[in-house]
Amino acid sequence: MERTLSIIKPDGVAKNVIGEVIKRFETDGIKIAAMKMIHLTKIQAQGFYAVHKERPFFNSLTDFMTSGPIVVMALEGEDVIAKNRKLMGATNFEEAEQGTIRKDYATNIEQNVVHGSDAPETAAFEIGYFFNDLEIQKR
Numbered sequence: 001m002e003r004t005l006s007i008i009k010p011d012g013v014a015k016n017v018i019g020e021v022i023k024r025f026e027t028d029g030i031k032i033a034a035m036k037m038i039h040l041t042k043i044q045a046q047g048f049y050a051v052h053k054e055r056p057f058f059n060s061l062t063d064f065m066t067s068g069p070i071v072v073m074a075l076e077g078e079d080v081i082a083k084n085r086k087l088m089g090a091t092n093f094e095e096a097e098q099g100t101i102r103k104d105y106a107t108n109i110e111q112n113v114v115h116g117s118d119a120p121e122t123a124a125f126e127i128g129y130f131f132n133d134l135e136i137q138k139r
């Protein structure tokens with residue numbers, strides 16, 4: 001059993017696709033182990049995306065991520081990191097496969113609806129960034 005962090009970004013919340021995204025997770029057999037809606041501060045967004053701090057889009061990305069509320073979830077299931085990345089589609093929605101969340105709902109390369117951890121180590125850091133142990137359901 002594996003866990004990953006999913007975020008429905010401010011554009012996804014604004015487009016009213018929270019339910020649509022969660023439906024895709026549940027249809028794929030993924031369980032939600034923790035969930036909440038929050039509005040990040042700039043400092044909190046910078047901390048979350050610290051690995052990208054040297055990238056040219058860091059300021060724009062952290063502005064975007066603080067532009068409205070987000071939904072953060074700890075997802076659980078077998079191979080859930082890869083499963084979630086497949087449901088999300090490529091970072092650039094123009095390159096994403098048909099039927100993926102980003103292909104269907106992204107606006108541009110930055111406003112791409114969802115975040116998903118890319119490896120077990122990043123998943124552990126990212127889940128811990130938003131949830132304490134008591135907030136995560138144990139099965």
Ligand code: GDP
Pocket residue numbers: 057060061090091109110111112114115116118
């Ligand atoms: P992800 O793992 O697919 O989310 O992609 P990355 O970790 O490479 O990038 C993190 C996030 O930064 C992406 O989901 C986008 O929101 C944003 N991003 C990535 N590349 C670009 C870019 O070239 N320009 C801008 N403005 N944002 C980008």
